[in-house]
Amino acid sequence: MNKITAYLATSLLAISIFTACKQERKLPFYGERHAETVKDAAGAEKIDTVYQTIPDWSFLNQDSVVTTNKATDGKIYVADFFFTSCTTICPTMHRNLMTIYNDFKTNPDVMFVSHTIDFKYDKPHVLKKYAQKLGVDGPKWQFLYGTKDSVYTLAEKNYLVAVGEDSTAKDGYIHQGYLVLIDKDRRIRGAYDGTKEDQVEQLKKDIPVLLAEYKK
């Protein structure tokens, strides 16, 4: 009898240690940050950290409709930079992103935004054809077309993804294959190499973690 009690006691202790140690995972914040004095609900002043956010934007989507940052209001989204005639990393990035798209297809809080960096050729109707052939239909995944300046600035300054024209590259452009995770407050919460399977798996796990932040 004594033995059983001792056994039960140790198991209980072990269980409580394990559960106490399990902290809720929270995603990091990327980019610049600064401290700001803000007033809380009671009107008391306090110091808060303010993180880099994605600024307002406006582009044409694959249906030639003017689309702005309002489309992502109240949603978390994954953004990337690509072009339709890219024969190297883009097919892998979008093959992988496609699996995430399919996983979250029915979740209205998740969106996808792909910016083309080929301002010469990737007009909306080209993006439309590409999306259809990839197997994407509807507004959940937006393919956006804009001027070189607006897209490249957004990529490098705001999403922290390097892009550029390069006549020596196989397809005329170079860019990083990051999938960037943005929260509902337009802050960067993750950047994953879309060509690496393990990082794409991590993104798949991080999306629910980010969604859970807004559940409370």
Place this chain on the structure above:
Amino acid sequence: MRNYIINSIFFLSIITIIVSCQNQETIDLQNYMSNGKDIYKAKCQNCHGENGEGLGQLAPPLTDSVFLKANKTRLACFIKNGANETLVIHGKEYKEKMPAFPELADIDVAQVMVFVTNSFGNKQGFVPYTKVSKDLQNCK
């Protein structure tokens, strides 16, 4: 005990015979398959997929053995020079452009072609690179 030794020697010699009987072609096939797989991973898998499943309507699967067989002599040309025509694979039309791979030497083309035509459910056997070189000279 003596029996045991005799038996062992007997089996060992049988195994030796089998191993050395593996002819040159089988060894070549194994080499092509292993090099071809590396080339495939580096240059083709992004579009055609880890299991040759393709990518939506953007890139066709490499699992249509009937197509591959019918176009046996053109495969090397597709791989080296790319393709830009309407192809019907598993009954579906594909018309996107496949890029050229001018950096691939004839032997590389042969290896990746042999890998493709003997993977993903295909089983077309060995093709030596001398044959592939000839095919490449006849590309249109």
